[in-house]
Amino acid sequence: MTSVIGSRYDQLIHRDRVHGSLYTDPSIFAEELEKIWYRTWVFVGHESEVSQPNDYVRKKLGPQDVIMTRDREGQIHLLLNRCAHRGNQVCDDAKGNSGTFRCPYHGWTFRNNGELIGFPFFKGYGERKLDLAMGRVPRVDSYGGFVFGSFAADGPSLIEHLGDAAGEIDRLTRLSPEGRVELTAGWLQHTSRANWKLLAENETDGYHPQFVHGSIFGVTGSTIGPLYSDSSTAVTRDLGNGHSENDLRPEFRKFAEPMRWFGTTESRVPDYVAAIRAKHGADAERILIEGGPHVMIFPNLFIAEIQVFNIQPVSASECVQYSTAVQLAGAPELNRRMVSQCVGSVGPAGMLLADDTEMYERNQQGLAALTPEWLDVRRGIHRETFDEKGHPVGSATDETGMRGFWSHYKNLMETP
Amino acid sequence: MTTTLSDELISVPEGFDRDEVEQFLYREARFADESDYDAWEALWTDDALYWVPAGGADIDPARQMSIIYDNRSRISTRLKQLRTGRRYAQAPQSHLRRLIANIEFLGGRVNAAGGVDLELGANFLALESRARGNELWGGRVTYRLRRDGAELRLAYKKVVLVDNEKPIPTMGFLI
Numbered sequence: 001m002t003s004v005i006g007s008r009y010d011q012l013i014h015r016d017r018v019h020g021s022l023y024t025d026p027s028i029f030a031e032e033l034e035k036i037w038y039r040t041w042v043f044v045g046h047e048s049e050v051s052q053p054n055d056y057v058r059k060k061l062g063p064q065d066v067i068m069t070r071d072r073e074g075q076i077h078l079l080l081n082r083c084a085h086r087g088n089q090v091c092d093d094a095k096g097n098s099g100t101f102r103c104p105y106h107g108w109t110f111r112n113n114g115e116l117i118g119f120p121f122f123k124g125y126g127e128r129k130l131d132l133a134m135g136r137v138p139r140v141d142s143y144g145g146f147v148f149g150s151f152a153a154d155g156p157s158l159i160e161h162l163g164d165a166a167g168e169i170d171r172l173t174r175l176s177p178e179g180r181v182e183l184t185a186g187w188l189q190h191t192s193r194a195n196w197k198l199l200a201e202n203e204t205d206g207y208h209p210q211f212v213h214g215s216i217f218g219v220t221g222s223t224i225g226p227l228y229s230d231s232s233t234a235v236t237r238d239l240g241n242g243h244s245e246n247d248l249r250p251e252f253r254k255f256a257e258p259m260r261w262f263g264t265t266e267s268r269v270p271d272y273v274a275a276i277r278a279k280h281g282a283d284a285e286r287i288l289i290e291g292g293p294h295v296m297i298f299p300n301l302f303i304a305e306i307q308v309f310n311i312q313p314v315s316a317s318e319c320v321q322y323s324t325a326v327q328l329a330g331a332p333e334l335n336r337r338m339v340s341q342c343v344g345s346v347g348p349a350g351m352l353l354a355d356d357t358e359m360y361e362r363n364q365q366g367l368a369a370l371t372p373e374w375l376d377v378r379r380g381i382h383r384e385t386f387d388e389k390g391h392p393v394g395s396a397t398d399e400t401g402m403r404g405f406w407s408h409y410k411n412l413m414e415t416p
Numbered sequence: 417m418t419t420t421l422s423d424e425l426i427s428v429p430e431g432f433d434r435d436e437v438e439q440f441l442y443r444e445a446r447f448a449d450e451s452d453y454d455a456w457e458a459l460w461t462d463d464a465l466y467w468v469p470a471g472g473a474d475i476d477p478a479r480q481m482s483i484i485y486d487n488r489s490r491i492s493t494r495l496k497q498l499r500t501g502r503r504y505a506q507a508p509q510s511h512l513r514r515l516i517a518n519i520e521f522l523g524g525r526v527n528a529a530g531g532v533d534l535e536l537g538a539n540f541l542a543l544e545s546r547a548r549g550n551e552l553w554g555g556r557v558t559y560r561l562r563r564d565g566a567e568l569r570l571a572y573k574k575v576v577l578v579d580n581e582k583p584i585p586t587m588g589f590l591i
Contacts, residue, residue, distance in 0.1 A: 094471075094581060186471045186480045189583035193548055215502040219493055320583040324481055336478055340485070343477075344493075348587040349468065349484045351497055354505035357586050361548055 013410045015403060016378035020367045023195040029316035035412050036299055037062035038151040041161040043301035043310055044068060044078060044137075046183035047145040048327075049095075054112060057095040060312040060320070061149055066137065067091050068147060069112040072099060076142065078149045079114045080135030090134070101134075110134050144169040145181055146301065164389060165243035168293035172303055175292055177275035177330035183308060185339050187322040188347030194360035196300070196319040197405075199311050202356060203296040203304070204244040204401035206236055207379065212359055216351045223263065227251050232396035236380075239391055242298025242408030244401030249290045261291025261305065262334070263341075272333045292326070296401065298408055306338045307346055317364055321357070323347055377402045425523030429532040431563050434521070440561065440568045441516055441538065448590035449512040449542075453495045456590060461562055461571040463528060464488040468591060473556075473576040483580065483587065505588030512589055514542035516557070525560055525572075533560040533571050540575075544589060551585060554578050 012019040022028055042061055049057045050070040058081065059066050065081040083090050083103040090101040090110060100117065102109045109118040114134035122128050137149035141158040143166055148158055159166060173181050192199065202208065209228040210217070217225040227234050233250040248261070258266045258273060266273040266288070277284040292305040302309040303326075310322040325342035327335045345352040380398025387393050394400030440459075447456035460466075468484040469475050477485045486494060497503045518539045524532040536559045544551040560572035575591050577584065 184479075186475065188470050188481050188483060191583040191585045193585070212504065215497045215500040215504075216493075218500065219496040339479060339481065343482050343485045344490060347470070347481070347483055348584050349591075351494065351503075354586045354588050355503065358504040358588070361586075365548065 007414050009410045009413045013406050015407075016381060017374040017376050018406055020370070020373055020375060023197060023364065023367050024316055026316050029195075029313070031413060032313070033062055035415060036409070037313065039155070040152070040299065040412060041139075041141075041148040041150045041156075041158050042299065043146060043297065044149050045147050045310075046181070046308075047076060047142055047147055048182035048184050050076065051184075052097065054097050054099045055095070056091070056098065056112060058091060058093075061137065061151075062313055063315075065089065066149070067101070067112075071111075071113050075113070076140055076147060077113050078137035078140050078147075079110075079112075080137070082135060083108055084110070084116055084132035084134055085119070144173045145183075161241055162297065163241050163243065164239045164391065165241070165245075165295055165297050168239075168243075168245060168295040168297075168303065171290075171293045172326065174280070174287060175276075175331075176328035177272070177279050178328075179279075180329035182327040182329055183324050184327055185325045185342075187310070187324045188350075190321045190323065190346075190348050190353065190357060191314075192319050192321055192357050192360050193317060194319065194357075194364040195316055196311050196313040197409075198360045198363050199319060199321060199356075200296060200299060200302075201402045201405055202360070203302040203309070204236060204246050204294065205399070206232075206234065206246050206395075207397040207399070208356075208359070212355050213352055215355070223260070228396050230397065234396040236394045236396060236398050236400040237387065237391050238393075238400050238404030238407075239295070240404070240408075242405050243296060244404050245293060245295040246396065246401075248294060252289050252291060256289055258285065258288035259291075260289070262337075264337070269333045269337075272331050275330060296405075298405065307342045309346075321353070323350075323353065377406065425525060425535060426532065427524055428521045429524040429534055432521070432534045432561065432568075436568065437521075437534065437536065437561060438519060440570075441519065441536070441559065444570060445514050445516055445540075449514055451498070451506070451509045451512075451589065453498055453590075457491065457495050459570045460488060460491060461564075461569045462488055463571060464491060465572045465574075466491055467572075467574045468580075468587075469574070469576060470580050472581065483577075483584075484575075484591070503588065505586050508547070510589045511545040512542060514540055514553075516540050522558075527560075527562065527571065531562065533562045535560050542591070553587070553591065555580075 045059045045068045053072045056067050056069040059068050067079045067081050069077045081089050081091050085108050088103050088105040090103045100109050107120045111117050114136045116132050138153045139150040206228040227248050234248045237245050237247050252261050294304050296302045300311040306326050313319045323346040325338045377399045380394035384392050384394050392400050466486040470481050470483045501507055516538050520537045522535045522537050525535045527533050538557050542553040555577040558574040562569045562571045
């Protein structure tokens with residue numbers, strides 16, 4: 001399987017640099033679909049989007065159209081939006097509530113678990129039952145309500161895939177007085193004419209904010225900028241399996257002000273703070289000071305404190321970033337603020353994300369120039385340390401997260 | 417705060433000349449097209465609302481994600497960011513030209529001060545040119561105009577993009 005000169009990806013991915021063709025080559029993109037998007041666990045949506053029996057919502061898993069359904073027993077399915085007869089799309093609405101999907105072409109009807117339950121004029125088939133069904137994503141699992149799908153019938157479990165990133169989802173859910181996150185505010189859909197990996201790498205790149213977002217930090221007097229300064233005590237952590245985080249807790253602990261992570265003070269959200277104190281007792285102050293995670297979960301889920309992003313690829317040079325506000329069950333005081341802050345920040349006109357997207361697109365354009373061939377990811381290698389769990393840790397502005405991403409990417413791409 | 421304002425449109429208020437109103441809308445469009453941030457900002461009332469919903473036309477902006485939902489303060493922030501010259505999504509600025517058509521006087525809308533704003537509907541098409549290509553934007557605009565002495569002011573602008581239920585590229589300019 002291995003040759004003495006090393007695999008293709010051994011040649012393209014080094015610890016301190018990655019080759020530009022990884023972002024532009026259509027054959028690499030095709031291989032990514034096969035070995036990443038159609039194999040590993042991919043974030044698709046959230047259980048709260050199909051909260052009632054027979055709710056459904058259309059989603060993407062890579063370039064494929066999937067329907068996330070909740071059947072009448074409450075189980076969640078990911079069905080491929082394609083009729084088992086001639087391949088027509090069976091679901092046209094973005095979301096709704098229905099126990100069945102009826103293909104408009106020849107009237108074939110499927111239950112919301114994918115089972116074929118009827119087709120007109122059955123004599124033409126000589127029988128009333130056919131061994132056909134809608135395509136299903138074979139493995140569906142969720143963590144903290146976040147629903148993931150894997151096209152591989154076998155492989156690591158979701159909890160194995162998440163590894164220590166699961167704890168970051170826990171940090172988000174514990175911000176809810178009821179211990180439950182809801183993603184019910186709808187998703188902005190932002191096209192990026194750039195390779196999906198530029199987004200995934202950027203999500204925990206603590207080097208860019210002062211530059212790309214300097215315009216908005218300066219205008220609003222935001223406290224975000226210093227979190228990613230050269231003197232920040234925040235760290236970048238490679239959580240393993242391609243996941244990474246900007247751990248901002250050291251900075252928030254330094255100030256030790258409840259709700260500073262949310263850019264506010266406890267006097268402005270007294271009901272919320274009281275609810276967290278009532279629920280968590282001695283642990284409450286730490287939770288209120290440390291706030292939410294800033295974690296990129298490989299390959300496509302990014303949780304940035306109060307907002308959630310879902311990256312889905314379209315081609316080697318295009319992807320869509322979906323974004324929504326976190327909503328915390330039992331925290332109405334926070335939820336409206338989170339929608340408002342999130343609307344100001346993310347999406348096609350967002351005062352943060354539109355500038356990130358501009359960088360992705362210019363980056364993709366830049367890669368059309370073929371020299372110097374490599375993108376450099378060495379920042380912070382010389383000062384990287386390991387935490388008590390053995391995870392590599394860099395400074396706030398180091399490229400530790402990117403190196404973790406590429407290491408896992410290489411493993412997946414080299415797996416036959 | 418509870419509002420006692422009715423959701424119902426009342427009849428078209430007096431004192432709005434069609435020609436004056438159209439000239440105002442064309443001016444607003446030109447200021448936006450030419451990224452004349454100061455002139456554009458000066459058109460707005462203090463209780464302004466600039467809204468571009470996502471995922472439909474009639475979402476609840478307090479609970480659902482919008483592409484833009486700016487009160488007067490956030491309009492100011494948005495424009496300040498643009499004026500830095502480092503709002504990269506709009507630096508360099510887009511080249512833009514838009515058409516407004518099908519302008520209808522829809523009725524009157526009672527405002528918080530007890531006056532009556534003129535509510536207008538119109539369709540628009542905007543061609544945006546950027547380094548990475550051209551983009552055609554289109555949709556329905558609802559405006560509310562307020563009489564302020566000899567001037568008209570913009571109290572409300574809601575832009576419902578025809579493709580707001582689909583992925584759209586960066587929209588860094590003033591729509």
